[in-house]
Amino acid sequence: MDEMIRLTNVRKVYRSSGSGAMVEALRVDRLSILAGERAGIRGRSGSGKTTLLHVISGILTPSGGEVMVNGARLDTLGEPKRDLFRARNVGCIFQFFHLIPYLTAKENVTAAMLFAGGAMSRRMMGERADFLLESVGLGGRLHHMPGQLSGGEQQRVCVARALANDPPILIADEPTANLDPRNKDIILRLLYRANEENRLTLLLATHDRDALSGFTRVIDLDDMSAMEGEAAC
Amino acid sequence: MLMSISFKYITKRLRQYALTTLVAALAISMTIAVTLAADSLKDSVVYASMPFDMIVGAKGSAAQLALNAVFLRDTPVGNVDQAVYERYMNDGRARRIIPLAFGDSYRGSWIVGSSEALFTLRPSEREPEIFQIQEGRFFQDKYELVVGSEAARRLGLAVGDTVKASHGMSDILDEELAASRVHNNHIYTVVGALKPMRRPYDLGMFASIETFWDIHGGGERGVSAFIVTPWDYVGLMSMYQELNTGSEAQGVFPGEVAGDLFGVIGRGEEALRLVSYAVAALGFATVILSLYWSVLNRRKENAIFRALGAGRSTLLRMVVTESAMVMLVSAPLGLLFGHLVSGFIGLYLRRVMAVYVPASFSVQELYILAAYAAIGAVGAALPAASAYRQDVAGLLAGE
Ligand SMILES: Nc1ncnc2c1ncn2[C@@H]1O[C@H](COP(=O)(O)OP(=O)(O)O)[C@@H](O)[C@H]1O
Ligand SMILES: [Mg+2]
Numbered sequence: 001m002d003e004m005i006r007l008t009n010v011r012k013v014y015r016s017s018g019s020g021a022m023v024e025a026l027r028v029d030r031l032s033i034l035a036g037e038r039a040g041i042r043g044r045s046g047s048g049k050t051t052l053l054h055v056i057s058g059i060l061t062p063s064g065g066e067v068m069v070n071g072a073r074l075d076t077l078g079e080p081k082r083d084l085f086r087a088r089n090v091g092c093i094f095q096f097f098h099l100i101p102y103l104t105a106k107e108n109v110t111a112a113m114l115f116a117g118g119a120m121s122r123r124m125m126g127e128r129a130d131f132l133l134e135s136v137g138l139g140g141r142l143h144h145m146p147g148q149l150s151g152g153e154q155q156r157v158c159v160a161r162a163l164a165n166d167p168p169i170l171i172a173d174e175p176t177a178n179l180d181p182r183n184k185d186i187i188l189r190l191l192y193r194a195n196e197e198n199r200l201t202l203l204l205a206t207h208d209r210d211a212l213s214g215f216t217r218v219i220d221l222d223d224m225s226a227m228e229g230e231a232a233c
Numbered sequence: 234m235l236m237s238i239s240f241k242y243i244t245k246r247l248r249q250y251a252l253t254t255l256v257a258a259l260a261i262s263m264t265i266a267v268t269l270a271a272d273s274l275k276d277s278v279v280y281a282s283m284p285f286d287m288i289v290g291a292k293g294s295a296a297q298l299a300l301n302a303v304f305l306r307d308t309p310v311g312n313v314d315q316a317v318y319e320r321y322m323n324d325g326r327a328r329r330i331i332p333l334a335f336g337d338s339y340r341g342s343w344i345v346g347s348s349e350a351l352f353t354l355r356p357s358e359r360e361p362e363i364f365q366i367q368e369g370r371f372f373q374d375k376y377e378l379v380v381g382s383e384a385a386r387r388l389g390l391a392v393g394d395t396v397k398a399s400h401g402m403s404d405i406l407d408e409e410l411a412a413s414r415v416h417n418n419h420i421y422t423v424v425g426a427l428k429p430m431r432r433p434y435d436l437g438m439f440a441s442i443e444t445f446w447d448i449h450g451g452g453e454r455g456v457s458a459f460i461v462t463p464w465d466y467v468g469l470m471s472m473y474q475e476l477n478t479g480s481e482a483q484g485v486f487p488g489e490v491a492g493d494l495f496g497v498i499g500r501g502e503e504a505l506r507l508v509s510y511a512v513a514a515l516g517f518a519t520v521i522l523s524l525y526w527s528v529l530n531r532r533k534e535n536a537i538f539r540a541l542g543a544g545r546s547t548l549l550r551m552v553v554t555e556s557a558m559v560m561l562v563s564a565p566l567g568l569l570f571g572h573l574v575s576g577f578i579g580l581y582l583r584r585v586m587a588v589y590v591p592a593s594f595s596v597q598e599l600y601i602l603a604a605y606a607a608i609g610a611v612g613a614a615l616p617a618a619s620a621y622r623q624d625v626a627g628l629l630a631g632e
Contacts (some may be wrong), residue, residue, distance in 0.1 A: 054626050080544045087542020096632045098537045102245040114235060115542040
């Protein structure tokens with residue numbers, strides 16, 4: 001199988017604003033994730049899960065090391081190219097949904113399509129947004145504002161938005177942390193389905209062990225050796 | 234499509250944007266109104282001065298003399314040296330000499346004593362006389378009065394009416410006070426009403442200078458000032474030189490003293506200009522701050538757009554689009570307000586001074602709009618710079 005993500009000797013350090021000392025937020029010696037894999041990222045709070053996902057999506061650049069995602073060396077790419085890369089290759093889902101409050105569900109989905117720079121017509125974008133929202137069970141909520149939707153519904157809009165540009169990679173950072181068990185289940189099922197049907201590479205970070213029960217591969221940031229061991233397979 | 238996001242953002246915060254737009258429009262209109270008013274004031278002074286090539290009067294304030302002769306304003310100057318007047322009357326160096334006598338008024342309107350030559354006064358030899366009879370005739374005998382169109386309108390005078398003049402020029406409309414200064418024995422009869430000239434003389438009333446000599450009596454045949462129309466420019470300059478190097482009288486080009494003519498108004502205009510600049514600066518600052526604030530306000534939304542793959546240039550485009558939308562609405566609105574306000578100022582000047590203020594478009598308006606666009610661009614660049622420093626990961630971490 002093709003390798004979708006490969007990290008080599010990646011480190012992210014921050015200078016502490018108080019003492020000025022260097023703090024290591026992330027250290028990954030080797031990590032390889034194959035196309036279509038469903039990988040969970042586990043670790044206590046502050047273990048670097050979010051930092052890792054941001055490095056993979058190009059929101060953050062590593063302090064050192066190589067980041068190869070879908071054939072692109074993100075650590076050497078300039079910011080504008082990383083932005084475009086992210087728009088086209090990575091769909092992101094967050095704990096706090098992060099929908100644009102003044103746009104409807106449908107507009108939130110089409111907005112994501114604008115940044116990928118594709119040649120889609122306005123009508124095609126609209127139709128794709130309708131299709132995606134219907135597929136997450138929100139066919140009847142197309143024109144609702146985020147504030148008019150429940151938490152579970154908002155996160156479903158986010159799943160549709162993340163799939164807007166048909167990216168090869170789906171990144172979810174604590175997507176179920178703010179949801180009740182029923183909605184948690186719904187969201188996980190939607191993510192599994194995207195992973196199975198579209199052969200999307202799914203990366204899900206959570207500190208919740210239960211949420212990772214459906215994952216074939218779990219990367220534990222608390223336990224570096226485990227991670228290295230997994231990467232070998 | 235990006236524009237539609239900006240548009241939705243604006244409609245969502247319509248009240249804030251309406252306010253910003255209004256403030257911007259106000260800033261534009263203030264600057265434009267003051268500029269237009271100042272310009273048209275100067276234009277109208279020059280226009281009003283045109284028929285008066287040179288005014289000759291007693292030594293003293295040139296501005297006062299010009300204000301007297303052209304605008305029928307200010308305190309009348311003392312009489313000009315009679316010998317000078319007679320010399321110019323007789324030596325043929327001027328095409329026309331028109332005597333002027335000031336000192337009497339009727340309910341705020343100046344009564345000007347002059348000769349029949351007054352009715353030949355014209356802006357240039359190619360143009361018709363500015364005095365045109367609407368009704369009745371010009372004065373011939375003593376105590377016959379010809380009234381300007383504005384004076385007639387305001388005082389409700391018509392041919393056949395009689396008028397008791399008062400001595401002094403105060404704009405007193407108080408009947409009792411005015412009555413105390415009335416030359417009781419001297420009653421004028423209105424024999425003619427003038428067509429509107431669109432000049433300050435519309436506010437005046439005109440009688441023969443013999444009437445003045447009769448009233449003020451004592452055999453004194455004084456003249457307050459006289460208008461000189463030259464044969465040519467060289468002649469005019471030589472007369473001007475001669476008068477102003479001599480000690481008997483002064484010659485004044487009213488068009489030239491137009492600058493200090495409105496000494497007070499000029500200073501007022503300067504102050505108004507400063508105020509308008511201050512208001513404009515405040516307005517512009519408000520616009521910039523409002524745009525800046527609106528970006529600060531949605532740092533989070535911008536971070537989300539970044540996470541979705543929007544580049545900084547895309548965010549910049551969205552901000553610029555917004556300020557462009559604000560400008561697109563406020564610029565024409567400001568132009569409209571500005572012209573309305575300057576129109577009202579013009580109307581006011583016309584009513585009070587009978588100076589004709591032509592409605593105009595000034596090139597300076599383009600400068601003002603250009604400056605405004607530049608400031609709008611800065612207003613857009615500031616928040617863009619703030620978006621540039623944005624910590625996307627940090628903002629995404631929060632709720
Ligand atoms: N901007 C930053 N400045 C300083 N330290 C940071 C910054 N962002 C993250 N960190 C630190 O990096 C570590 C990893 O953070 P994060 O990746 O958010 O962990 P997780 O998502 O697993 O909770 C934490 O100790 C956090 O305090
Ligand atoms: Mg985290």
